[in-house]
Amino acid sequence: MSRDVEITARINGESVTKRVPARTSLADFLRYDLELTGTHVGCEHGVCGACTVRVDGDIVRGCLMLAAQIDGAEVETVEGLSASGELADLQAAFLERNALQCGFCTPGMLLAASELIATQPGAGRKEIRAFISGNYCRCTGYEAIVDAIETVIKQRNGGGAANG
């Protein structure tokens, strides 16, 4: 048993106030309390990256953070970042390159890719591979994902040359 805590946070731009058991993880809070099921849970011990979300501008593992810790914070998930259009070019590149199969890792992968592009705008394939190594994908073998991210980096840098 655990006691409840009240949290108020901005989730995808909306203010949310909820009482949740103190032990509730951020991922479970988003999925079950707010029904933002685009954030997935793959391992629940911080390894696979499927639950990657953004808190106050940084990507975190939703399974390793407690919902109680987001009190007063700004949280962004794949739903919000899709609606705002922030992920649009990544999503288009992933679609074009078939950089997803089952799609379970995809929301977390998109958030990781988005942070990579923001923090390492000159990243090449090696840096991309290193950065997304915290996000497991069992379907694609990663190459298509690397290609898609590389394409977006080139586009944003004004190149725009597609690659295969």
Added chain:
Amino acid sequence: MADTPFLSFHDRPNSYIGRSVPRPNAKRLLHGRGVFVDDIKLPRMVHVYFVRSVHAHAKIGKIDASRAEAHPGVAAVVTGAQLAEYCKPWVGTLSHLEGMKSPPQRAMPIDRATWQGEPVVAVIAESRAVAEDAAELVEIDWEPLPAATDMKTALDADAPLVHPDLGDNLCWRGEVKSGDVDAVFKKAHRVVEETFVFARHTGVTLESRGIIADYDPSDGRMTVYHAGQAPHNMQAIFAEQIGMPEPDMRVISKDVGGAFGLKAHTYSDEVATVALARMLGRPVKFIADRLESFVSDIHARDHIVTGRMAISKDGKIEAFDIDDLTGIGPYSMFPRTSVIETYQILNLTGVQYVIPNYRARGAVVFQNKNMMCQYRAVGHPIATTVSEGLADLAADAAGLDPVEFRRRNLMADDSYPTKAASGLPLEGLSHHASLDKLLILMDYDGLRREQEARRRDGVYRGIGLASFIEITNPGPLFYGSGGARVSATDGCTIRLDPSGIITAAIGITEQGQGTETMIAQVAATAVGVPMDQVRVLTGDTDKSPYGGGVWGSRGAGIGGEATLQAGKALRGNILAVASAILQTEPAKLDIVDAKVVDMGTTTERISLADLAALAQFRTGDLPDDLQPELVVTRHFRVTGYPFVLSNGVQASHLEIDTNTGFITLLKHWVVEDCGTIINPQLVDEQVRGGVVQGLGGALYEHCIYSDEGQLLNGNMADYLVPMAAEMPDIVVGHVSTPTKTSELGAKGAGEAGTGGAPAAVLNAVNDALKPLGARVTAQPITPESVLRALGKL
């Protein structure tokens, strides 16, 4: 209906065959709008958590659930004995596997647990967390029993018996032979021999197994939302086990987060969930957490194979003999059994080569470990590694380059149809053409020169080749013939609605491989409409025609052909209606871009939307003797062959750090022949993803058990899977030999990568180590095993 001429699909104006179109259904997934089982929430839904055996083998004594039952939020606590009233046991044998035995398995055992992780008590509560809290209050008097864990000693006279009633731990023995192996080995010019070890590993689907069973006692219907691959198969199984009429059991498998064969089987916790829903009369959800997944998802591989090859003076294979042993856990998995991996190894080893004398023997034993069953590329990685590992040894013994050895021994491209040494009928393969293409793609000679130069600097790089075959488009041979309700046929129901939209419902399912896209491409091509005017329905036993789902690389070959035939039939029916409306012969009309046109032109006579609306609403404009049939169903099953083989060849290029034992994968190449390619991008990505799963088995993945049968690394941190940084870029090329068993000509491609990659890597590692006099023969090939081979540990 009148017979209308139909151009070859390659020549159709709207042909999507051979085009890399993106997957329309991927957009939902990219926006986080997928609906996986755990995303579904139903009114009055409760959650089940299973108390699992902590012992590999133990008697279940008294179970005291009183404290758990009294815990706030708990709906019920159910033991194996209580569940038995709602759920029949099953037996994982098939009648055509002679001599096979396996005892009845219950959803939860009553008196004895036989592996660590076996579900024993179900705790059902308002949330998963509360169920887990209450589970800690369940008290079970365990009486540990001796466990049989080592497959090598499982058949010893003093081995603990997994099931005393069976008398021994033998599940099945198989043998395949042709010619006289013993006589040839006695007088062979040269013999090479090796024992290969393949570790247990597992699928690690990123979405864990999950199920929601929703029983409505008022009408006796059950709806099951299942993270699965074969909804009709599961419909039959769930209905049978809990004693319901099959049509009242609806199974829906929509978005599935990776399956790889792992989600095609009957898991005791899933059957228990369905039975609990019936017992409680309300929806019950079970989602395996990652720790449960490792001890309850099927494991695979775990084989020890000793192989011998006799070769002639001119480097030709004269005889091939293998002996295989595997341990499959305490039961054979239902209904596909746990012996098919062995069956495949016995039948597939050496199939690439001309082998005059062949013998393969295999033993399958029970043990107190998690159950094993079919996982992507069933048996292929093992058969290919044994064949290709010995081929490289034989090449070396004969003083031949591995390429030259293969040229002398691979079956000739013009020798088909023929039979393999194991008796497998072979329809049309392209080993030599594939090898030729691969050598150019990878610049084999250039890499060899580079290898030689770098060795002088103490850099050890290796090049490994692996020719392979892949069983695809299976008929009933594996399962249906042995009594399992696993469909070898698939149907497609295709219709033209008054909106002008084509809807194709199909029995195969989608787990991300692109099923819905591929079906839409074939349907659009066959009817003559733009692809965005096709909708595809899959994965719902109430809505899709009966079918086998997706396993055994059957989706494109079987589902695609059913769709092609259904689409052609619908086109014929549409043109019959059009000819009546337009007062002309059907043969003078065609359908292009969703319009009926004069044959050979793009001049619109009537749009499909107008035609369909007329046929539905203004039927007075039609002649009295015409009943428009704008819904058509066609089925397809492979005939003339038990299955259709794909083939190909892979190459691995890697570097070994001889101080640390670390292996760096530099690049990987695949040339494969899956016949007609419907969507090149989808095929290539299946191949790449498959290769990486094979690389995982070759280098990282291993379910490590203690001698007592405890899984020691059952979590994502300790069980290694391939990550982006350590994977190479993979070059994929194709040779195309369409199968003549269908008009479409498509063979499967989903397992080729996994089947061949481990062999290519093993050969590359041994090629790198050769100048140092070291060899490895066990997978995963770890830095430790490399250092041991080098004598540094």
